[in-house]
Each structure stands twice: as C-alpha cells, then as structure tokens.
Amino acid sequence: RLVVPPGQGTRDHPPALAALRDRLLRAVVSCFKRHGAAPIDTPVLELRETLMGKYGEDTKLIYELQDQGGELLALRYDLTVPFARYLAMNKITNMKRYHVAKVYRRDNPAMTRGRYREFYQCDFDIAGQFDPMIPDAECLKIVHEILSDLQLGDFVIKVNDRRILNGVFDVCGVPESKFIAACSTVDKLDKVPWEEVRSEMVGEKGLSPEAADRIGEYVQLHGGLDLIEQLLQDPKLSQNKLAKEGLGDMKLLFEYLTLFGITGKISFDLSLARGLDYYTGVIFEAVLLQQENEHVEELVGVGSVAGGGRYDGLVGMFDPKGRKVPCVGVSIGIERIFSILEQRLKASGEKLRTTETQVLVATPQKHLLAARLKLISELWDAGIKAEMLYRKDPKLLKQLQYCEDTGIPLAAIVGEQELADGVVKLRDVSTREEVRM
Amino acid sequence: RLVVPPGQGTRDHPPALAALRDRLLRAVVSCFKRHGAAPIDTPVLELRETLMGKYGEDTKLIYELQDQGGELLALRYDLTVPFARYLAMNKITNMKRYHVAKVYRRDNPAMTRGRYREFYQCDFDIAGQFDPMIPDAECLKIVHEILSDLQLGDFVIKVNDRRILNGVFDVCGVPESKFIAACSTVDKLDKVPWEEVRSEMVGEKGLSPEAADRIGEYVQLHGGLDLIEQLLQDPKLSQNKLAKEGLGDMKLLFEYLTLFGITGKISFDLSLARGLDYYTGVIFEAVLLQQENEHVEELVGVGSVAGGGRYDGLVGMFDPKGRKVPCVGVSIGIERIFSILEQRLKASGEKLRTTETQVLVATPQKHLLAARLKLISELWDAGIKAEMLYRKDPKLLKQLQYCEDTGIPLAAIVGEQELADGVVKLRDVSTREEVRM
Numbered sequence: 001r002l003v004v005p006p007g008q009g010t011r012d013h014p015p016a017l018a019a020l021r022d023r024l025l026r027a028v029v030s031c032f033k034r035h036g037a038a039p040i041d042t043p044v045l046e047l048r049e050t051l052m053g054k055y056g057e058d059t060k061l062i063y064e065l066q067d068q069g070g071e072l073l074a075l076r077y078d079l080t081v082p083f084a085r086y087l088a089m090n091k092i093t094n095m096k097r098y099h100v101a102k103v104y105r106r107d108n109p110a111m112t113r114g115r116y117r118e119f120y121q122c123d124f125d126i127a128g129q130f131d132p133m134i135p136d137a138e139c140l141k142i143v144h145e146i147l148s149d150l151q152l153g154d155f156v157i158k159v160n161d162r163r164i165l166n167g168v169f170d171v172c173g174v175p176e177s178k179f180i181a182a183c184s185t186v187d188k189l190d191k192v193p194w195e196e197v198r199s200e201m202v203g204e205k206g207l208s209p210e211a212a213d214r215i216g217e218y219v220q221l222h223g224g225l226d227l228i229e230q231l232l233q234d235p236k237l238s239q240n241k242l243a244k245e246g247l248g249d250m251k252l253l254f255e256y257l258t259l260f261g262i263t264g265k266i267s268f269d270l271s272l273a274r275g276l277d278y279y280t281g282v283i284f285e286a287v288l289l290q291q292e293n294e295h296v297e298e299l300v301g302v303g304s305v306a307g308g309g310r311y312d313g314l315v316g317m318f319d320p321k322g323r324k325v326p327c328v329g330v331s332i333g334i335e336r337i338f339s340i341l342e343q344r345l346k347a348s349g350e351k352l353r354t355t356e357t358q359v360l361v362a363t364p365q366k367h368l369l370a371a372r373l374k375l376i377s378e379l380w381d382a383g384i385k386a387e388m389l390y391r392k393d394p395k396l397l398k399q400l401q402y403c404e405d406t407g408i409p410l411a412a413i414v415g416e417q418e419l420a421d422g423v424v425k426l427r428d429v430s431t432r433e434e435v436r437m
Numbered sequence: 438r439l440v441v442p443p444g445q446g447t448r449d450h451p452p453a454l455a456a457l458r459d460r461l462l463r464a465v466v467s468c469f470k471r472h473g474a475a476p477i478d479t480p481v482l483e484l485r486e487t488l489m490g491k492y493g494e495d496t497k498l499i500y501e502l503q504d505q506g507g508e509l510l511a512l513r514y515d516l517t518v519p520f521a522r523y524l525a526m527n528k529i530t531n532m533k534r535y536h537v538a539k540v541y542r543r544d545n546p547a548m549t550r551g552r553y554r555e556f557y558q559c560d561f562d563i564a565g566q567f568d569p570m571i572p573d574a575e576c577l578k579i580v581h582e583i584l585s586d587l588q589l590g591d592f593v594i595k596v597n598d599r600r601i602l603n604g605v606f607d608v609c610g611v612p613e614s615k616f617i618a619a620c621s622t623v624d625k626l627d628k629v630p631w632e633e634v635r636s637e638m639v640g641e642k643g644l645s646p647e648a649a650d651r652i653g654e655y656v657q658l659h660g661g662l663d664l665i666e667q668l669l670q671d672p673k674l675s676q677n678k679l680a681k682e683g684l685g686d687m688k689l690l691f692e693y694l695t696l697f698g699i700t701g702k703i704s705f706d707l708s709l710a711r712g713l714d715y716y717t718g719v720i721f722e723a724v725l726l727q728q729e730n731e732h733v734e735e736l737v738g739v740g741s742v743a744g745g746g747r748y749d750g751l752v753g754m755f756d757p758k759g760r761k762v763p764c765v766g767v768s769i770g771i772e773r774i775f776s777i778l779e780q781r782l783k784a785s786g787e788k789l790r791t792t793e794t795q796v797l798v799a800t801p802q803k804h805l806l807a808a809r810l811k812l813i814s815e816l817w818d819a820g821i822k823a824e825m826l827y828r829k830d831p832k833l834l835k836q837l838q839y840c841e842d843t844g845i846p847l848a849a850i851v852g853e854q855e856l857a858d859g860v861v862k863l864r865d866v867s868t869r870e871e872v873r874m
Binding site for chain 2: 370
C-alpha cells in the first residue's frame with residue numbers, strides 16, 4: 001500500500017484548477033469558433049512512423065509505447081503532424097479546423113513555469129490554396145484577440161518569415177546545407193545575447209566568423225513597415241529571390257494587419273526563427289511583456305504564449321504522390337497562460353466556485369428525508385442545479401454552513417409546517433431573507 | 438511517403454462527428470453539474486504500479502509505455518482507479534466529482550459496435566461516509582436523467598448488490614475463495630444462456646453440479662420490491678449476514694428510487710455481476726431495449742450504455758495506513774451512445790452543421806478586399822462569428838454558394854455603392870431578402 005503520485009512532469013488538476021482551465025479553454029475555443037473553424041479529433045496514439053522525422057532534434061522527446069504485440073505506437077507530440085496526416089489520409093485540400101487536446105513530450109519539466117510533459121495544445125489551422133497572406137493575417141488576428149480577451153497584460157507578437165531568414169543566410173555566405181543549423185542557433189537570441197549565439201555559429205555550427213558577423217547585422221533588427229521597406233532596398237537582400245518573396249509577403253501582411261487595426265502589437269523581428277523544421281513561410285510568436293506591478297520573478301521565463309506559422313510541405317510528406325496542401329496555423333500556449341492565471345488567483349486570494357449549484361434542498365427537522373428526495377428530484381427534472389446532504393437527518397445549521405462553504409446562493413427548506421401548507425421556504429443564504437412559495 | 442492511418446482500434450473524428458460528440462458530452466456534463474459535481478483532471482500517464490492489480494484478468498489490456506529512462510508508465514485504463522489514487526494522495530475523504538476524459542485498453546476492437554481502444558469515459562462519483570443508499574440512489578437518478586434526455590429509446594437499469602451475490606454463493610455451498618470466479622461467470626448471463634454458464638461453473642471454475650444448480654435458481658430471478666421481500670423471507674438467504682445486509686439496503690434503495698419516481702425503469706436482477714474486482718456493494722448497469730422501428734441488426738450488441746457501483750475498498754489500497762473512503766459512482770458509456778447517434782444521423786441523412794458562423798462577409802465587385810477585412814475585423818471584435826473567403830476577388834456567386842454549403846444564414850455584402858453610402862447590405866441566404874443598414 002503506497003501513495004503513488006502521477007508521473008514526473010504531470011499533475012492532477014483539483015476542482016479549483018480544473019474549473020479555471022475549463023474557463024480558459026472555453027475562451028480560446030469561442031475565439032476559434034468566431035473565426036468559423038470546425039472541430040476535429042485525432043487519437044492520442046499515432047503510429048511511430050507517422051511522428052518520426054518531423055521534429056528535428058526533438059524527436060528524442062517522443063513517448064513510445066512498449067511493443068506488446070501489434071503496431072508500434074507513440075503518443076502524439078503536437079497536433080500539427082496528426083492534422084497533416086489527417087488531411088493527406090482523407091485527401092482533404094481545404095479546411096479550417098480547431099483542435100484542443102493533450103500532447104506529450106519527454107522534456108525536462110519546469111512545472112512552476114507551466115512546462116509539463118503532458119499538456120494541452122489549442123490549435124487553429126487553415127489548409128488550402130488561397131491568395132497570399134489572407135489566412136496568415138487571420139492567424140495573427142486570432143492571437144491578438146485571445147491575448148486581449150484574457151487580459152494577460154501587454155504583449156507583442158513577433159513576426160518573421162523563413163524565406164527572409166534563408167535569404168539572409170544566403171547573402172551572408174552560409175551554404176544551404178547549414179540553413180537549418182543556423183536557424184536553430186538564431187532562435188536562441190531571445191534567451192542569450194548575440195555574442196553567445198555568434199560563438200555557437202562559429203564553433204558548433206562551423207560558420208565562418210565573417211558570415212556570422214554579417215548575419216548578426218541582420219538578425220538584430222526589428223521594426224515595422226519601415227524596416228520592411230528598408231530591407232526591400234537592401235543592396236544584397238533585394239537581389240535574393242527568397243528574401244524578396246518573403247519581404248513582399250511581409251509587406252502585404254502588414255497591410256492586412258493595418259486593416260485589422262493590430263499593428264501596434266506586431267514587431268517584424270529578424271531574430272525570430274522557431275525551432276521546428278516544417279515551417280516554410282511566415283512564422284510568429286507572441287510574448288508577454290513584463291508587468292511593473294506584477295510578480296516579476298514568477299513571470300520571468302514564461303516567454304512565448306502563442307506561436308505558429310506556415311508549413312506548406314508537411315501534408316505532402318504523408319501523401320503517396322507528395323501532393324502539397326499549403327497550411328498556416330497557430331497554437332495557443334494554454335499551459336503557460338494557465339500558470340499565470342493560477343498565480344494571479346493565488347495572489348488575489350479569491351476563491352473560485354468549483355460547482356454551479358443554485359440551491360440546496362434542506363430540512364429543519366428530523367424524519368424529512370423523503371420530502372427532501374421528492375423536492376430535489378422535481379428540481380433536477382426542471383433543470384435546476386440542486387444538492388442535498390447525504391444524511392438522513394442533518395442539522396439545519398450544517399446544511400446552511402455547506403451553502404456558505406461551497407457558495408450555493410439559495411436554500412430550499414421544507415419543514416413540517418411547509419409540508420402541511422404545501423409550500424417551500426426559499427432562503428437567500430447571504431441576506432438570510434426568506435420567501436414562502 | 439506513405440499514407441499512415443492511426444492505430445488499430447482508434448479513429449479520427451471529422452468535424453461532423455466531433456461536433457456531434459461535443460454536443461453529447463455537453464449533455465452529460467450538464468447533468469453532472471446539475472447534481473453539484475466539481476470537475477477534476479488527472480494525467481493520462483500513470484505509474485504502472487498504480488494500475489497493477491486493480492482490474493483482475495483485464496490487467497493484460499493495459500497499455501504500457503516503453504522504458505525510455507525515468508519512471509515506468511502506463512496509460513490509464515479507467516477514471517476510477519486514478520480517482521481513488523487522487524483521493525488517497527490528497528487525503529480527501531469527501532468529494533463529489535465528475536471527470537470526462539479518454540481511457541485506453543488493448544482490447545479487441547469492435548468499432549461498429551462502439552468498442553475502441555481509445556475512448557471517452559464520463560464518470561460521476563461520490564466519495565464519503567454517508568447514510569446508506571442516498572448517494573447510490575442519486576447515481577441511478579443520473580443514469581435515468583441522461584438516458585431520458587438523450588432520447589435513446591426505452592431502457593432498463595439493472596441493479597444488484599455484490600453482498601447479495603456473495604450471500605447466494607455462500608448459501609449454495611461455494612467456498613469463499615471461488616466467489617470472484619463464480620461472479621465473473623454469472624456476469625456472462627446477459628450474453629449466453631444459463632446452460633452454458635452452468636457448464637463453465639462446473640467445468641472451468643470447478644464448482645459442484647449441485648452448487649451450480651442452486652445458484653441457477655437464484656441468478657435467473659429478477660423483479661422489483663416484491664422480489665426483495667420474497668428473498669428477505671427466503672429460508673436460506675435470510676440466515677446469511679451478507680445477503681441480509683445487501684437485501685436490506687436494496688429495499689432502502691427502492692424506497693428512495695420510488696421517491697425519485699424512476700422505479701419503472703429499474704430491475705433488481707440477480708444475474709448482474711459486473712466484471713471488475715473492486716465493487717463491494719450496489720452494482721448497476723443500464724441497457725437499451727430493442728426498438729421495433731430501428732435498425733435492429735446494428736443495435737444488437739450495443740448492450741450496456743452505463744454502469745457503476747459501490748467500491749468502498751479501492752481508496753484504502755492507495756493509503757499507507759489503509760484508511761478507507763467509501764465511494765459510489767457511475768460511468769456513462771458515451772462511445773456506445775455515440776455510435777447509436779452516429780448511425781441515426783447517417784440513416785436520417787440530416788447534415789449537421791460543423792461550424793457556428795453567423796455571417797459571411799462578401800463583396801460583389803473586385804478590389805474590395807480591404808473593405809471586407811475592415812468589416813470582418815469589426816464583426817469579430819463585436820463577438821460575431823464571421824467568415825470570408827481567402828481570395829482577393831472572389832465571385833459573389835461563389836461566396837453565396839459557400840454560405841449554402843456550410844449553412845451560414847447571413848451574408849454581409851459591401852459593394853462600391855454600399856461603401857459610398859456608408860452602409861452594409863445584409864442578405865438572408867435562404868429567403869434572399871436584403872436589408873441595408
């Protein structure tokens with residue numbers, strides 16, 4: 001007989017947290033629905049081969065199931081690869097879907113910062129061949145809406161394009177074979193200073209010091225439409241086909257975001273690279289900005305709360321003929337947002353109700369269990385959220401105390417007198433006012 | 438490049454089914470909330486040792502994760518054992534909770550009958566030391582409410598008590614060491630005739646033919662309050678302590694169910710045994726009755742759509758000092774209900790809307806993308822569910838066609854005239870009526 005906690009990097013959600021998370025997920029889903037997305041669900045268990053070779057270095061973080069006979073299975077690592085597998089399998093070339101579900105990573109958990117081995121992802125994706133940047137702009141609008149709705153404080157959404165980054169690498173003299181390596185090194189710029197990134201480029205990744213320095217000049221730039229214009233005039237970048245395409249689309253994106261009225265929170269940031277291999281165009285990531293009056297230490301390291309981008313090649317990897325379906329999508333980092341809300345709730349001392357019970361059915365004397373059972377049954381059948389104590393003869397004080405402890409606003413009291421008169425006494429628990437009805 | 442389906446016994450839910458399931462889960466959860474339950478969530482990954490030794494023969498159906506370093510993990514098999522682990526770990530002695538989540542079983546899938554390897558369970562449980570049969574009666578009321586709400590057709594809820602069964606085995610001369618074996622054999626009576634069950638008892642399970650015959654006389658009985666009274670007068674059973682306790686409580690249960698007005702659907706059925714080891718008192722199972730005008734073949738084998746019972750010893754298995762927390766709970770067999778609703782939907786030819794979009798923002802001329810983006814952004818910010826086609830210059834007909842295909846009731850049209858007048862033309866897609874506003 002042992003008290004056995006759940007596995008490392010996972011945790012139980014007691015009612016207060018489960019209720020808080022339900023509320024958070026409902027807010028996110030309601031935004032996805034507002035944008036016309038349809039729900040889908042895919043299994044937590046995928047064939048191992050479906051997941052292999054999609055996540056670069058992070059493939060080692062995939063949870064594999066034991067071979068117990070039958071197929072070799074693994075737990076899904078994200079919702080994007082299963083979505084691409086779903087599209088290819090069903091030959092769907094056009095779809096706007098959302099998916100809210102748990103994913104699994106054998107990562108080093110940092111639970112106080114909202115990093116778990118089992119966690120929810122909330123994904124919205126648009127698949128299909130459309131005119132440039134219209135779906136991409138909607139993804140950014142969604143991030144803006146959700147982060148504004150949740151009142152998490154000030155935030156910025158960094159935007160870049162893999163084609164611009166690759167163009168930069170190209171004009172800086174990086175061979176194409178080292179683009180991905182350079183990309184994953186640049187991605188660390190939000191955590192470490194340029195000098196460290198530079199030395200990793202030159203040391204580990206084997207770039208020339210000159211190339212690294214030239215890259216440094218670009219990737220430390222960030223701004224808005226002005227920066228896009230400036231780079232479109234850049235003597236080297238403007239000669240590079242990929243960069244020019246990416247910059248042209250970035251300009252279009254800013255035009256659409258201006259119409260959406262959200263450019264105030266958008267930063268075109270050349271240091272944004274994103275880890276995953278599968279991005280092919282626009283990439284973006286939302287970060288919360290430090291709040292002066294908030295618990296600064298706790299917020300440090302929360303980092304990115306949403307991210308996504310365009311992945312035009314992933315579906316083709318699952319199609320026998322390699323047919324591509326262009327896709328762009330966004331994933332809301334619900335666990336990190338949740339850990340912020342959880343800390344706030346703790347700090348505020350506010351007690352969240354964990355049930356929605358409207359009325360407690362109570363009796364003031366003994367031998368009235370039958371009356372309570374009859375009345376509560378009528379209430380339930382009428383769709384009213386009702387509870388009673390599971391005792392034959394509970395004291396009235398204990399029943400009213402239960403209302404106060406759990407936040408039930410009303411008590412429906414049936415005593416001998418009420419039974420004789422054929423009425424019920426409805427008591428407002430906080431004001432103690434009573435009405436016979 | 439291969440098209441890789443998800444694992445055997447699992448399946449994707451496309452939008453129409455995901456939307457149907459969401460609706461079903463919402464109905465179940467709303468009943469659980471009506472009864473004052475609070476949500477909790479536990480991880481899908483549990484330590485293997487938590488799950489071992491709780492499910493009798495079915496332990497072999499547990500999915501184990503590969504040893505990749507760290508703890509030995511498994512996927513949860515149900516929501517009851519994790520709930521008991523949660524109560525013991527947090528020393529909770531009193532709780533009413535619901536939990537809706539996926540569980541995993543390496544079973545032989547029978548997908549057309551709603552049997553999967555990955556499936557949702559919807560559980561409601563009441564933990565705590567209370568007066569007899571009050572929480573138990575509420576669990577049955579919940580099953581009754583849910584099955585009535587969902588309009589699945591006629592059903593019956595079979596009720597029995599493990600103590601009565603054990604009393605029967607005892608007075609029929611079965612040694613205590615063979616109670617569990619006898620129990621799991623009796624459990625097959627809903628699928629095979631008594632003769633087969635009898636021969637398994639005598640053959641495989643090693644009971645004497647006389648004992649089997651005596652058991653047969655009891656377990657083929659079913660009825661209501663009259664049967665309880667009859668058995669309370671039974672010369673042998675009335676002398677057996679366990680049976681007497683069980684029958685006394687069963688009488689009390691029927692009293693409470695009468696107050697709830699639901700005895701019409703309840704059958705006290707001595708053949709009900711339920712497979713799992715951990716039940717200690719009342720057990721129950723709801724089955725749908727054959728519908729005359731329904732697809733008989735398809736319904737055959739759907740069987741049990743809800744089940745549960747009392748398990749007073751399970752929490753103690755996780756407590757270092759073996760402290761018991763009495764529990765009673767119910768699990769709604771959502772996947773079986775879902776497969777019935779799915780077949781009905783298919784048969785009716787009805788097309789379920791998969792999105793909730795209220796309005797499509799459309800333009801009748803070219804070069805009006807900016808106007809569409811501006812208008813849709815205002816609609817989203819006002820909380821209105823709106824979509825637009827991701828094309829710069831879509832044809833009006835195509836836009837209206839999209840409304841018809843996806844069931845969007847309104848189109849908000851901005852043309853050059855409307856822009857000049859500062860209005861929007863709102864068109865009812867089905868009646869073609871238009872209002873300028």
